[in-house]
Amino acid sequence: MENVAAVILAAGKGTRMKSELVKVLHPAAGRTMISWPVDAARAAGAAPTVLVVGHQADAVRGAFAEAADIRCALQEEQLGTGHAVACARQELAGFSGTVLILCGDTPLLRAETLQGLIAFHRQNNAALTVLTAVLDNPFGYGRVVRDASGRVLRIVEQKDATPEERAIREINSGIYCMEAGFLFDNIDSISSDNAQQEFYLTDLVSIAVGQGLACLGSCADDADEIMGVNDRAQLAEAARILRLRINRELMCAGVSLVDPGHSYIDHGVQVGPDTTIHPNCFISGATSIGRGCTIENGVSIKDCVIGDNCHIKAGSVLEGSRLHAAVAVGPMAHLRPGTVLHDHVKIGNFVETKKAVMGEGSKASHLTYLGDAEIGRDVNIGCGTITCNYDGVNKHRTIIGDGVFIGSDVQLVAPVTVGRNSLVAAGTTVTLDVPPDSLAISRVPQVNKEGWRLKKK
Numbered sequence: 001m002e003n004v005a006a007v008i009l010a011a012g013k014g015t016r017m018k019s020e021l022v023k024v025l026h027p028a029a030g031r032t033m034i035s036w037p038v039d040a041a042r043a044a045g046a047a048p049t050v051l052v053v054g055h056q057a058d059a060v061r062g063a064f065a066e067a068a069d070i071r072c073a074l075q076e077e078q079l080g081t082g083h084a085v086a087c088a089r090q091e092l093a094g095f096s097g098t099v100l101i102l103c104g105d106t107p108l109l110r111a112e113t114l115q116g117l118i119a120f121h122r123q124n125n126a127a128l129t130v131l132t133a134v135l136d137n138p139f140g141y142g143r144v145v146r147d148a149s150g151r152v153l154r155i156v157e158q159k160d161a162t163p164e165e166r167a168i169r170e171i172n173s174g175i176y177c178m179e180a181g182f183l184f185d186n187i188d189s190i191s192s193d194n195a196q197q198e199f200y201l202t203d204l205v206s207i208a209v210g211q212g213l214a215c216l217g218s219c220a221d222d223a224d225e226i227m228g229v230n231d232r233a234q235l236a237e238a239a240r241i242l243r244l245r246i247n248r249e250l251m252c253a254g255v256s257l258v259d260p261g262h263s264y265i266d267h268g269v270q271v272g273p274d275t276t277i278h279p280n281c282f283i284s285g286a287t288s289i290g291r292g293c294t295i296e297n298g299v300s301i302k303d304c305v306i307g308d309n310c311h312i313k314a315g316s317v318l319e320g321s322r323l324h325a326a327v328a329v330g331p332m333a334h335l336r337p338g339t340v341l342h343d344h345v346k347i348g349n350f351v352e353t354k355k356a357v358m359g360e361g362s363k364a365s366h367l368t369y370l371g372d373a374e375i376g377r378d379v380n381i382g383c384g385t386i387t388c389n390y391d392g393v394n395k396h397r398t399i400i401g402d403g404v405f406i407g408s409d410v411q412l413v414a415p416v417t418v419g420r421n422s423l424v425a426a427g428t429t430v431t432l433d434v435p436p437d438s439l440a441i442s443r444v445p446q447v448n449k450e451g452w453r454l455k456k457k
Contacts, residue, residue: 030266
């Protein structure tokens, strides 16, 4: 929509969060809480968006430092919602369109709801439209009082409401749509003559009514959308609803979630069709998963690119890694940042990799550490093998050529190179480069002392 700006109130500390971190920067489904209403406003056509910041203002500004459409206005003292909006006036100087006023702690708000609110507001030539919701239990919320024609007369806070007004189930969401001229012409008329001695934005309703202007209410279809987050229990509930939305979108796109209620997939994660994700998986960050993959239970994936037809087995942890097609990992494997696995690589149980590149068809089936390693095609890494990549001061690389066979319990002391088509015998400590097509073996000769145990007894 054209000629729409947004003001998002984000100055509060969020005392009930019991946190050193300001409330709006707490994460919800993979992003900061305030990012959700910011994106909803953007998608509804708002530009610019003004964030009214206060507590930890620099941190909130920093979260949007790269966003050209975001401006910030400082509210040094938190003197109420009316005062907060007044602080945004300078950032919207010269703007003459429609202003959305949102709260930074409403991560469930959808762009479609805001678009509907703006359309309703404009179709009815209103000066002010409040987004409302009908709750079975409206306790604690301001009640919306309408006249016989349905226009909003006033918003009454719970503590100030009469018994009849408390029986009203339609509540104020704290989300508004106003014409900029009306808003900024009247914002200074709000009084702080109340029990809290604060300037309440809701006073603009009675001001509009007194001026004979249209003051309307638009009811949200889903009351969950206007839920504000004030403590960690409410944050967990909001995150749960966001995850269910994300999961529903994935399933509609062809992804199978064995138990959507126990699939923890963050905003922005991409998953291809015909991939199956089992319960209790945590998938986050800049992660993309291809088509036809299987992600077994208890897997954690962060900032990874996973190709088609991969199989990530139970209990594995992957971070900052890239897997090409038809790779198998786990169970109980750990891929650390910098790992690159080419087509048909197999990483087995209790294998750890870090900054390791493995060529097509190579495998390390169990109990192995591969760090700072470049491994060619069709290499077999035996059980118990480790790359000794750290000398106490610096990290060094191990290079293994194509077709190499590494026996069990081998130590590769980097920097070292094992040439193509070589074999390293079990139990060998490799400290020198191995030429191609060679056998490397370093063992103490075995000595058998017959009858030794009998003598000791």
